[in-house]
Amino acid sequence: MKGTSMSARKIISLSIVLLAVSFFSGNAQADVKLQGYFNSAAREVKATNDPAQKREILNNEFKAVSGALTTVESMPQTTDGDRAGIERYKSALQDNQNELNGTNGYARVPDGQLNAFSNYVVQNAEQADQTITISVVTLLLIIIVVILIAR
Numbered sequence: 001m002k003g004t005s006m007s008a009r010k011i012i013s014l015s016i017v018l019l020a021v022s023f024f025s026g027n028a029q030a031d032v033k034l035q036g037y038f039n040s041a042a043r044e045v046k047a048t049n050d051p052a053q054k055r056e057i058l059n060n061e062f063k064a065v066s067g068a069l070t071t072v073e074s075m076p077q078t079t080d081g082d083r084a085g086i087e088r089y090k091s092a093l094q095d096n097q098n099e100l101n102g103t104n105g106y107a108r109v110p111d112g113q114l115n116a117f118s119n120y121v122v123q124n125a126e127q128a129d130q131t132i133t134i135s136v137v138t139l140l141l142i143i144i145v146v147i148l149i150a151r
Contacts (some may be wrong), residue, residue, distance in 0.1 A: 038125045042118035051111035055100060058118060062097040065142075066090055072142045086142075096121055 041061040045054045072078055073086045095106075100117065102108025109117045 038122045042115075042122050045118040046115050051114055054111075054114040054118075058100055058114070058121070059097065062093055062100075066093050066097075068142050069093075092124060096124060 038061065041057060044057050048054055048057070069086050069090050073083055073090075078086070098104040099106040100109050
């Protein structure tokens with residue numbers, strides 16, 4: 001959090017605590033929070049007109065979430081079942097990033113379709129929530145690490 005003011009750190013810390021309390025009290029579902037992270041990125045993509053900035057936003061989001069997944073995956077308290085789910089999620093993210101950039105056999109998403117692609121990423125996150133099983137505790141750790149890495 002280089003360059004972050006003390007009040008910003010307090011806000012981030014408070015947000016993390018409130019997020020954790022909401023998960024454990026049953027007031028929110030972890031999968032909705034992770035999907036919300038991608039929703040936020042999609043809104044940011046739509047708010048800019050520059051295709052290069054849109055790609056940068058999406059690439060940064062993919063990197064942040066992938067990095068968080070890798071971090072949580074390497075934690076000793078992560079179960080083998082959660083590791084398998086994390087690997088599937090990372091694979092889906094990598095496929096999205098490959099499609100965005102036109103790498104590993106994917107056609108590059110045309111500049112004019114980047115807004116639609118950001119919606120597609122949100123839909124993929126929604127579908128992954130239904131098909132990839134990760135415990136709430138592990139998903140909470142992923143979200144916390146994403147917040148710390150990306151912001």
